Amino acid sequence: GAVVSQHPSRVIxxxxxxxxxxxxxxDFQATTMFWYRQFPKQSLMLMATSNEGSKATYEQGVEKxxxxxxxASLTLSTLTVTSAHPEDxxxxxxxxxxxxxxxxxxxxxGQGTRxxxx
Amino acid sequence: RKEVEQDxxxxxxxxxxxxxxxxxxxxxxxxxxxxxxxxxxxxxxLLMSVYSSGNEDGRFTAQLNRASQYISLLIRDSKxxxxxxxxxxxxxxxxxxxxxxxxxxxxxxx
Numbered sequence: 001g002a003v004v005s006q007h008p009s010r011v012i013x014x015x016x017x018x019x020x021x022x023x024x025x026x027d028f029q030a031t032t033m034f035w036y037r038q039f040p041k042q043s044l045m046l047m048a049t050s051n052e053g054s055k056a057t058y059e060q061g062v063e064k065x066x067x068x069x070x071x072a073s074l075t076l077s078t079l080t081v082t083s084a085h086p087e088d089x090x091x092x093x094x095x096x097x098x099x100x101x102x103x104x105x106x107x108x109x110g111q112g113t114r115x116x117x118x
Numbered sequence: 119r120k121e122v123e124q125d126x127x128x129x130x131x132x133x134x135x136x137x138x139x140x141x142x143x144x145x146x147x148x149x150x151x152x153x154x155x156x157x158x159x160x161x162x163x164l165l166m167s168v169y170s171s172g173n174e175d176g177r178f179t180a181q182l183n184r185a186s187q188y189i190s191l192l193i194r195d196s197k198x199x200x201x202x203x204x205x206x207x208x209x210x211x212x213x214x215x216x217x218x219x220x221x222x223x224x225x226x227x228x
Contacts (some may be wrong), residue, residue, distance in 0.1 A: 006161075033176075034215060043205065043220040044162070093161050095216070104150045107216050109161040 003027060003031030004096050006110025011034040013084055015118055020080045021113045029074035030096035034107070035067075038091040047092075050077040074099070091115075121217045122146060124206050128223035135218045139222050141189040141206030150209040151182055153191045155202045156221065163228055165191075196226045 003026040023033055024111050031052050036044040048069055049057040055084035068080040077096075081088055093112040097105050131137050143151075145190045151168040166173065168180040168189055179192040189206055206219035 037219075042120065044218045046217075047217060091159070104167055106164045106167065108150060109163070112159075112161045116160070 001074055002024075004094065004108045006094050006113055008108055008113055010114045011116070013115070015085055015117055016083055018080055018082045019115060020086055021081070021094075021115075023077045023096070023110050025075045025078070025096045025098075025108070028029045028096075028098040029100070031074065031077060031093055031099040031113055033077040033096040035069065035077075035079050036093045036095065038093065038112075044093060048079075050079075081115065084115070086117045089117045120220075122206055122208050122219035123203075124203055124219040125222045126220075128225060129159040130225045130227060131196055132227050133196055133198060135226075136192065136194045137196060137224060138193075139191045139204050139206075139224075141191075141219055143187050143189070143206075143208045143217075145208070146187060148187075148208045151189050152207040152209075152216075153178075153180055153189075154207050154218075155219075162207075162218075165204070172207050193224075196224075198222060198226050198228060201226045 005024045007022045011058050033050040037047050038044045046059050047062045050071040052071045052074050053061045056105045058064045071077040091114050094110040095107045097107050122143050153165040154162040154171040155165045156162040166175050166180050168182045172181040177194045181190045203223045206223045208217050
């Protein structure tokens with residue numbers, strides 16, 4: 001079945017550094033990928049929609065200069081958390097749907113990245 | 119009002135029990151609906167899609183009421199392995215974005 005691979009699964013970084021998270025669709029193409037953030041005991045919150053070949057669309061309250069998104073191909077989107085701070089510590093998950101799928105096509109999720117900023 | 123709302127939970131039920139989860143959505147233009155399951159510290163995984171006529175998959179039954187903008191999930195003969203958070207997910211329009219409900223936590227007890 002369709003697979004979305006997300007890397008790294010876990011990262012610990014120092015405050016002020018940047019962290020890049022990759023999201024790849026392995027056996028399908030995705031014009032659009034989605035980045036979510038999940039804090040403990042809370043649901044997934046959409047951060048931004050990543051569009052292949054164009055700028056990402058950010059949700060209200062998400063700083064585009066802090067969370068840089070690049071969607072350079074139909075199978076790869078990256079999220080870079082710049083100048084990370086402890087409050088950025090969270091579980092980041094990407095998802096994608098097959099661009100050739102219909103309306104009822106499910107979304108596949110990456111394994112998630114647990115970011116801890118110390 | 120949140121776009122997708124679910125029973126607050128948690129639900130603690132004994133093995134073998136039947137449990138039902140409810141979900142409501144605010145966007146009447148929503149076109150597709152799903153139930154996802156999320157285990158602790160893992161990514162969500164599709165449990166089942168929800169079709170207008172209702173659908174069943176083994177012990178799981180999903181129903182949709184478009185007029186009331188309401189979705190339900192029924193789990194029969196609960197197993198310990200059913201313990202997880204159940205997420206109601208709605209695709210709001212012809213785009214591809216999914217909107218997640220807050221989730222309902224289920225614990226099946228021996």
